[in-house]
Amino acid sequence: MSLGGVMLLLFPVLLLCGGSGAATLGGPGEAVLGRGTFGKMGNFSTFLLNRTSGMLFLGATDAILAVDTNRMNQSPRTITWDVPEEKRRSCVAKGKTEVDCRNYIRLLEFLGNGKIYVCGTYAFDPQCAFLDLSSFTLEKAEEGGVRMETGKGKCPFEPSQHYTAVMADGVLYTAATSNFLGTLFDISRATGPEQERIRTERSIHWLSDPEFVSSAFIQESAGGNLAGDDDRIYFFFTEVAKEYDLYTKVKVPRVARVCKSDVGGMKTLQRRWTTFLKAQLVCEDKPSGQRYNVLKDVFTTQHSPGDPGSTHFYGLFTSQWELDELSAVCVFSLSDITKVIDGPFKELKKNCENWINHEPIPTPRPGQCLNNALKAEGFESSLKLPDKVLTFVRDHPLMENSVTAAPLLVRKGVKYTKLAVTLSGGEEEERRGAVLHLGTDRGELHRVAVVGQNATLLEERALFPSPEPVNNILLHESWALVGSPLSLARIPAVGCALYTTCEVCARARGLGCVWSATEEACRESPLDPGPDDFVDAALRKCPAGEGRCSPTPRVLRVTRDMRILLPCVQLSPRPCSWEYPPHRHTRQHHSDLEVTVGDDSVGTYVCTCQEAGPDIRDPTPCRRAEYQLTLEDPVIGGTGSTPGGRHVLAIYIVFFFAGLVLGVFLLYFVTRRRSLARQGRHLPDNSLSSEKGRDLLGSSATPQSPSSASLLSEGFRLTEKRNGTSTTTTTLLSNQGNGGHHSNSYSGSLIHSNSSNGHGNSLYGNCNAGSGGLKFASEILAADMLDGRTGERERARPEGGEREAGEG
Incomplete structure (x- = not known):
């Protein structure tokens, strides 16, 4: 084969194998580290950031890494902390797997003396060690090995167990399992003086099969703490509710609170919390009655920096009862949680199947933290609390009322895994803006702007x-x-x-962004948006731009018996509805609409979603998408071809003829040898084996190329490489609308329908089923693949180096 043919074969391999170290995502300063940097190290479950130096510490399997976030192209520093072979064999003998019987680093916390406290599962025998920052080494014991101490109660036994921990003034507070089988759960003070290491009571009324999610240390301001209130630690988790008598287990999200100065009781609740109280978190859209009862993540932030009372907790939820992927975000204020914890207690005891009367609340109030008033009454420590107070709080850990909030964001068809929040805008709560950074289970990051009760999708991008x-x-x-x-x-x-x-800048108007026509860039505005200066008004200032609730109609040319999916992005908990021609055959997937095209399917399809208005019970309709379906006769071989599709087809044709030429050459070579043998060349004594060798050569040298028929069929069913996995693309089309380029692909069972503005930012009215995870039969086409215009030039995708597919 010629040198050019060899290069054509090796070029895809070079693309896949090339590149190591920090890969650029597209924007200035953006970078991603993967296998080229970390090698075989993985399972990065714990992050710890030194905000002064920008050094990020990662807890991995059998290792701790340090990455300089200011110099991502530098190789990370690494410490190996693995399990001895005999201990690993002992772990396997107890019924655990080889993979789990390693040391998974689950805890990294600063100790304040130039050291980091490191804890790992250590083959189902949790151990902790001390990392010296100056030398970046683990402290050694006298015998020469790593200096270790038990990690039971500080770190989970199993790598996949739910777990959270927080450091408060050098003391570690954890919520984790406390036995090998993973059946006992504790919220405990895990370090400090031995007599102050206390934990929760072993009672299903305290903790009932919990899945711990997050924790936060709220430190009262020293200057403004006139009441002398104690510092508090909050834990967020999901547990099985014991207050409901149902035929199935009902999960409920909880927030629990303990006080930093709590040291347990003298007789009752010895070495147990005397201030442990918990309340139910309710993330519910009241007009629709939809409740989200499984907590996935919590992000803690202060709306007014330096004011602990302004702390808010942004919770990421899903639903136990929904079979499809569903995510919601609710925000709870610290003041609302405090009001519920200071309210009435829930009575959990029963007598003859009837609820008994509430017990009178003793004095001082059970479960409250120490303050100046309690100290003035002679209760300087929890050890001095009366037994009747401790008995009451032991039997009444749950509060009667719940902490309720309406969802800021609801997204169906997407599974969010992590949440972070940045705040912007004015000081008033109703005009405050927030950007939700949401990570998905497919390695994508979504950004949603929330202003008041309205959410706007700003960006969807794949990172890895x-x-x-x-x-x-x-x-x-x-x-x-x-x-x-x-x-x-x-x-x-x-x-x-x-x-x-x-x-996109107009949609971020609530965050204080304004589009500068002279600079053609989005800039921060020194003025907060006024009551009439919001997204709709900003969109009207954009040239030929579509309104947030008045999308530009898109014309789709379809053929009979075609199945297409019309996307409609839903961010509000309110439902979305479709208007369509009568006598059509449709089926709704979440907010998207699947249409089977027939003679009666021609017409206008409009998706309208309900958004929160001035009153939460008075939603306003917002038109999110509009499509015009036109019927045309099918064209043999597809609806046309763009240069990108012709290029791919041309490559297949080149490979076909290269294989054909190679086959003719080899056939000529074999025939030539046989003709020379017939012309009088004498064979040696082992001519029989030589004859077998010639037959073998003629068989193995036949090119293993498909026939012409298979190549022609493959010409319309292309295979492309995306994110390291091969997918068979059934139909490749391109589309242009709203003044920007739209990259559309439909591969296998996943539908990708992104509206991209050419800079990697997906606009408001898009539908990314790669992130949504919608799976349909391979013959369903996304609406973004059916725009009537053709002839777009092929261009490179901003991220990941992927190429846009044209019509094929």
Whole structure:
């Protein structure tokens, strides 16, 4: 084969194998670290950031890594902390797998003396060690090995167990399993003086099969703490409710609170919390009655920096009862949680199947933290509390009322795994803006602007070469550090410069962004948006731009018996409805509409979603998508061909003729040898074996290329490489609308329908089923693949180096 043919064969391999170290995502300063940097190290489950130096510490399997986030191209520093072989064999003998019987680093916390406290599962025998930052080594014991102490109660036994921990003034508070079988759960003070190491009571009324999610240390302001209130630690988890008598287990999200100065009781509740109280979190859309009862992640932030009372907790929820993927975001204020915890207690005891009367609440109030008033009454410590107070709080850990909130965002068909929040806008709560950074289970990052009760999708982007779930998001200065079990990405987190078109900038108006026509860039506005200066008004200032609730109709040319999917992005908890011609055959998937094309399917299809209006019970309709279906006769071989499709087909034709030429050459070579043998060349004594060799050569030298018929059929069923996995593309089309380029692909069972503005930012009215995870039969086509215009030039995708597919 010629040198050019060899290069054609090797070029895809070079593309796949090339590149190591920090890969650029597309924007200035953006980078992603993967296998080329970390090698075989993986399972990055724990992040710890030194915000002064920008050094990020990662807990991995049998290792701790240090990555300089200011110099992502530098190789990370690594410490190996593995399990001895005899201990690993002992773990396997107890019934565990080889994979789980390793040391998974689950805890990294600063100790304040130039050291990091490191804890790992250590083959189902949790151990902790001390990492010296100056030398970046683990402290050694006298015998020469790593200096270790038991990690029971500080770190989970199993790598996949739910777990959370927080450091408060050098003391570690954890929520984890406390036995090998994973059947006992504790919220405990895990370090400090031995007599102050206390935990929860072993009672199903305290903790009932919990899945711990997050924890937060709320430190009262020293200057403004006139009441002398104690510092508090909050834990968020999902558990099985014991207050409901149902035929199945009902999961409920909880928030629990303990006080930092609690040291347990003298007789009752010895070495147990005397201040442990918990309340139910309710994330519910009251007009529709939809409740989200499984907590996935919590992000803690202060709306007014330096004011602990302004702390808010943004919770990421899903539903136990929904079979499809569903995600919602609710925000709870610290003041609302405090009001519920200071309210009435729930009575859990029963007598003869009837609820008994509530017990009178003793004095001082059970479960309250120490303050100046209690100290004045002689209760300087929890050890001095009366037994009747401790008995009451032991039997009444749950509060009667719930902490309720309406969802800021609801997204169906998408599974969010992590959440981070940046705040912007004015001081007033109703005009405050927030950007939700949401990681998906497919390695994507979605950004949603929330102003008041309205949510706007600003961006959807893939970060990693393969669909790895996002398990960490850290916000540092102007960057977002996004981690998965195998990769780490650094992308911009704040700033109006992220939004590179007028339309996207207008949708971020509530965040203080304004489009500058002279600079053709999105800039921060020194003035807060007024009551009439919101997204709709900003969109009207964009040239030929579509309104947020008045999308430009899109014309789709379809053929009979075709199945297409019309996307409609739903961000509000209110339902979306479709208007369509009568006598059509449709089926709704979440907010999207599947249409089977027939003679009566021609007409206008409009998707309208309900958004929150001035009153939460008075939603306003917002038109999100509009399509015009026109019927045309099918064309043999497809609806046309773009240059991109012709290029792909041309490559197949080149390979076909190259194989044909090679086959003719080899056939000529074999025939030539046989003709020479017939012309009088004498064989040696082993002519029989030589004859067998000639027959073997003629058989093996036949080119293993498909026949012409198979190649022609493959010419319309192309195979492309996406994110390291081969997918067979049934139909490749291109589309242009709203003044921007739209990259559309439909591969296998996944539908990708992105509206891209040419700079990697997906606009408001898009539908990315790669992130949504909608799976249909291979003959369903996305609406973005059916725009009537053709002849677009092929261009490179902004991220990942993927090429846009044209019509085929």
